[in-house]
Amino acid sequence: MTAHPALIEWPGDASDAAGLALWTSAEIATATGGRASAPFAVSGVEIDSREVREGDLFFALKGEASDGHRFLDGAFGKGAAGAAVEHACFGPHVLVSNTATALEDLGKAARLRADAGIIGVTGSAGKTGVKEALYAALDRSSRGRAHRSVKSYNNHVGVPLSLARMPAATRFGVFEMGMNHAGELSALTQLVRPHVAIVTTIAPAHIGHFSGEEAIADAKGEIFEGLEPGGVAIVPHDNAHYERLRAKAALHAARIVTFGQHADATVRLIDAVPAVGGGTLVTADLGGRKVCYTIAQPGAHWVANSLAVMAAVEAIGGDLGAAGLALAEMEGLAGRGARHTIAASGGDGSGAALLIDESYNANPGSMAVTLQQLGQTPAKRRIAILGAMRELGADEARYHAELAGPIAQGKVDRLILVGPEMVALADALGKKPGSSLAAPIDVAHVDNTKEAQACLAADGVRGGDAILVKGSNSVGLGALVRALTAREQ
Structure with a gap:
């Protein structure tokens, strides 16, 4: 049987003529001002x-503690086709005066050559999720020609x-940009x-490096400084x-688009109701046009994130239908809301417990919304x-103590606090020795992840449990998640 050509042929695109290689040695040398030892791609x-x-x-x-030149043997041994180096080596290479500067120059060349709609994303919370949702939406509608920063590559090296x-x-590029000091986003x-720049929200993340939340807002607002002529800024109206x-x-x-529940928001939430099977069914007004879509991820913060996604997709000329499908199918990200079913005993007899992995980062705002969802x-x-x-500065104790309210909203039965900074919260909950407060929940305070794992093991994981793991990445709770998911069903 002969298939109809319309069913097997994609429409032509000017970019189809681009070479298959990401870079040739000649292109790398031109972009970086370097010298290639031999042709390679x-x-x-x-x-x-x-x-x-x-x-x-x-x-x-070259870093403060290590030099990448020491690992050239390993890189070539794993199949590297070439290297960018500051001194000649045995393998195919481009010789540059400074590899960090050369990486930046190659990034500039990539940005210059791509005829793509570019979206930048920052914010105190939600930026990785918004970036991933945008990528999923735009990749779906562009024949797989969307690109994004992976993991949390959002700093002076990652960008x-x-x-x-x-x-x-x-066709579309989505880039996450982070910062913990003023001026960093301006450079990134x-x-x-x-062409489109988003600030998801402002909260006291990294506030130890700033004079207050106003200074954080100013630093996050630096993202707008790089907008291309005619660019669109997307701002949270409810913040x-x-x-x-x-x-x-x-x-x-050139244009400002706002999102949120506020009556004057450009992209305004009309209604959000629990969806069958979890998540949320959202109805939103996009400036006179109503759209309805489902978000797979639970929580009010994801409702707000979805409005930012819809605003950006429309601003960049993407497909809103594809965006809705992407939000409906999007699973939780590792360390940022991924949900796992793990084996358990006793309890309700189901043999299963829910593990919510939020182990990658934490600030007072994200702690509050995550506990509320719990x-x-x-x-x-x-x-x-x-x-x-971490990085909460002089008010560190107060911010930790104020989690007592969100913990109550989270209806927590068993609480394990990890790290010396948590003593303020333990005190607020009445668990500091000599305190007159009575704790309505079972609270333990430990120094590190290993002790937290032992504490959980002593009590056991029971059928019907919902276990939230959340903290700053430097605390190391990801190791606890990996240990628990080893028993994933």
């Missing part, structure tokens, strides 16, 4: 020799690396040069620092394993 770019795949270009970066990995034929956004963000956006954006999660028993929140 690469299919990827990597900075960690342990992660090198066959065909990659390995950048031998140029993510740019350098962008193929010439890319000048590299990315987004306490909305006016400050909008004023910053007005200096650089309280709405059906469970016979709710266990929260909470790690310390």
Whole structure:
């Protein structure tokens, strides 16, 4: 049987003429001002020799504690097609004066050559989820020609690396940008040069490096400085620092789009109700046009995130239907809401418990919304394993103590606090020796992840449990999640 040509042929696209290689040695040398030892072509770019795949270009970066040149043997042994180096080596390479500068230059060249719609995402919380949802939506509607920064590659090394990995034929690029000091986003956004720039929310993350939340809002607002002419700024209307963000956006954006529940929001939430099987059914007004879609991820924070996603997809000229499908299918990210069913005994007799992995980061705002969602999660028993929140500065004790309220909203039955910073919360809950307060829940305070794991094991994981694991990444609760998911069903 002969298939009809219309069923087997994609429509033509000018970018189809682009070469299959990500970069040739000549292109790398031109972009970086370097000198190629021999002709070669690469299919990827990597900075960690342990992660090198066959065909990659390995950048031998020099850091404070290590020098990538020491790992050239390992990189070539794993199949690297070439390397960017500061001194000649035995394998195919491009010789540059400074590998860090060369990586940035290659990222700039990638951004310059791609005729793509570019979205930049930042915020105190939700930026990785929004980035992933945008990528899923735009990749679905562009024949697989969307690109995004992977993992949390959002700093002065991760952003140029993510740019350098962008193929010439890319139609849409989505880049996450992070910061913990003023001025960092200003530099990153000048590299990315987004057509659409999003601030998801402002909260006291990394506040130890700032004078207050206003200063955090100013630093996050730096993302608008890199907007291309005619660019769109997307701002959270419900945030306490909305006016400050909008004023910053007005200096650089041709158009400002707002999202939230506020009556004046450009992309406005009309209704959000629990969906069958979990998640939320959302109805939103996109400036006179109503859309209805389902979000697989539970929680009010994901409702807000979805509005930002819809605003960005419309602003960049994407497909709103594809965005709705992406949100409906999107699973939780590792360390950022992934849900696992793990084996359990006793309890309700189901033989299973729910593990909610939020182990990658934590700040007062994200702790509050995650605990609130735990309280709405059906469970016979709710266990929260909470790690310390880092980089909170002089008000660290207060921020930890104030989690007592969200813990009550979370309907927590068993609480394990991890890290010395959590002593303030233990005190607020009445568990500090000599306190007159009575704790309505079972609370344990331990120093580290290993002790937290032993504490949980002593009590056991029971059928019907819902276990939330959340804390700053440096606390190391990811190890506890990996130990628990080893028994995943």
